[in-house]
Amino acid sequence: xxxxxxxxxxxxxxxxxxxxxxxxxxxxxxxxxxxxxxxxxxxxxxxxxxxxxxxxxxxxxxxxxxxxxxxxxxxxxxxxxxxxxxxxxxxxxxxxxxxxxxxxxxxxxxxxxxxxxxxxxxxxxxxxxxxxxxxxxxxxxxxxxxxxxxxxxxxxxxxxxxxxxxxxxxxxxxxxxxxxxxxxxxxxxxxxxxxxxxxxxxxxxxxxxxxxxxxxxxxxxxxxxxxxxxxxxxxxxxxxxxxxxxxxxxxxxxxxxxxxxxxxxxxxxxxxxxxxxxxxxxxxx
Numbered sequence: 001x002x003x004x005x006x007x008x009x010x011x012x013x014x015x016x017x018x019x020x021x022x023x024x025x026x027x028x029x030x031x032x033x034x035x036x037x038x039x040x041x042x043x044x045x046x047x048x049x050x051x052x053x054x055x056x057x058x059x060x061x062x063x064x065x066x067x068x069x070x071x072x073x074x075x076x077x078x079x080x081x082x083x084x085x086x087x088x089x090x091x092x093x094x095x096x097x098x099x100x101x102x103x104x105x106x107x108x109x110x111x112x113x114x115x116x117x118x119x120x121x122x123x124x125x126x127x128x129x130x131x132x133x134x135x136x137x138x139x140x141x142x143x144x145x146x147x148x149x150x151x152x153x154x155x156x157x158x159x160x161x162x163x164x165x166x167x168x169x170x171x172x173x174x175x176x177x178x179x180x181x182x183x184x185x186x187x188x189x190x191x192x193x194x195x196x197x198x199x200x201x202x203x204x205x206x207x208x209x210x211x212x213x214x215x216x217x218x219x220x221x222x223x224x225x226x227x228x229x230x231x232x233x234x235x236x237x238x239x240x241x242x243x244x245x246x247x248x249x250x251x252x253x254x255x256x257x258x259x260x261x262x263x264x265x266x267x268x269x270x271x272x273x274x275x276x277x278x279x280x281x282x283x284x285x
Contacts, residue, residue: 002034003197006067007187008061009041010052012242013060014249016275017202019230020266024229025200027267034064037194040072043186045178048074059249070194072077073186080181082137083189084174087219094145094218095174097136109169114207121168124217126276142167149217154209157198157227166214169207188212192221203228203278204239204278231278232271239278 004025008018029036038060042048053072062066089095093150100108100123109118129136145166152164166172173182180186191199199209206228216223231239240246253259269277 001197002029003037003195003198004029004031004034005037005039005070005191005194005196006200007039007041007190008056009044009047010049010056011044011047011274013052013251014056015242015246016266016272017246019059019063019241019249019263020232021200021202021229022060023063023263023266024227026067028200028227032109037068037196039190039194040065041186041190043077043180043250049219057258059253059259062253063263065263068071073190076186076190076193077180079193080185080189081091081175082220084181084185088174089138089141092145092148092218094141094148095138096125096141097129097133098139098171098173099133099136100124100130100166110209112207114168114210115204119168120172122171125171125276135177137173137177139171140174142169142171145214145218149214152213152217154223155225156198156206156209159206159228162209164210164213166210168179169211172211182194184208184211184215188215188221189219191224192216194200195222197224199224200229202231202239204231208216216245233276233278235274237276240275 005026006022008014025035028034039056040053040056042050042053084095098120100120104121104123105118108121108123110121111119113119124139124143153161154164155161172184174185176182209226209228213223215221233239235245252262265271271277
C-alpha cells in the first residue's frame with residue numbers, strides 16, 4: 001500500500017505552494033487506495049508556533065482533503081538523540097561535535113553543496129572539540145560514513161534511478177545547536193517510523209535525498225521511493241515562501257474563497273496571476 005505524507009512546520013502560515021504539495025501527496029495516495037498522512041514538524045526552536053497546527057488542519061479541510069495524523073516531531077526528540085548518539089556516535093564513530101559559528105563556516109568554506117549551502121571545511125573534525133559540548137552541533141564525518149555505508153542508489157518517480165552522492169555535501173549537521181535534530185535526521189527517521197513508502201515533496205529538496213539515502217543505509221531504515229514535484233514560483237521566479245509573505249491559505253479561507261475550487265484549479269495547473277510552475281528538476285545530480 002502506498003503511504004504518502006504532508007509535513008509542514010508551524011513557523012508560518014501555509015501558502016499556495018503548500019497547498020500544491022499537500023494535494024500532490026494526497027492525490028497520489030488516493031489514486032492507489034493508499035494512506036495520506038499529516039505530520040507536524042514542530043522542532044524548529046522558538047520559531048515553532050503550536051497554534052498554527054490547528055490552522056493547518058483547517059486549511060486542509062477547506063481544500064477538501066482527508067488524512068490520518070501521526071505524532072508530531074516534538075514527541076520524538078528522544079528517539080533522534082538516541083539514534084544519533086548511540087548508533088552514529090558510539091557504534092559507528094561517524095559523529096563529532098562542532099562549535100563553529102555560521103560566520104566562521106562561511107568565511108572558511110571553499111565549496112558549495114548542490115543545495116546551495118556552504119560545504120563545512122572540517123575544522124572541528126581536524127581539531128576535535130574538548131570539554132563541554134552542550135552548545136555544539138554534531139556533524140557527520142562524511143568520508144567515514146560513506147566508507148562504512150558503501151555505494152547506494154535511490155529512485156525518484158519522475159527522474160528515475162539516482163546514484164547517491166552524499167559526499168558532495170561535506171560533513172552535514174545531524175544534531176543542531178538550536179533544535180533537537182536536523183531536517184536530514186528527523187525527516188528520515190520519521191518517514192521510516194510512519195511507514196511512508198512514497199516521499200512526496202518539492203524539487204528544491206531533491207538534492208537532500210542523497211544525504212537521506214546515506215542515513216537510511218547507516219541506520220538500517222526502510223528505503224521509500226521519492227516524488228519531487230514542481231514548485232510554484234512568484235513573479236520573480238522564486239519559490240513561494242513564508243519568509244517572503246506569500247499569500248496565506250488562511251487569509252483566502254477567512255475571506256470566503258472556495259477551497260475545493262482552488263484545489264481543483266491547482267490540480268489542473270490553473271494558477272493565480274503572478275504564479276507559475278517550475279520546469280525540470282532543480283538540483284538533479
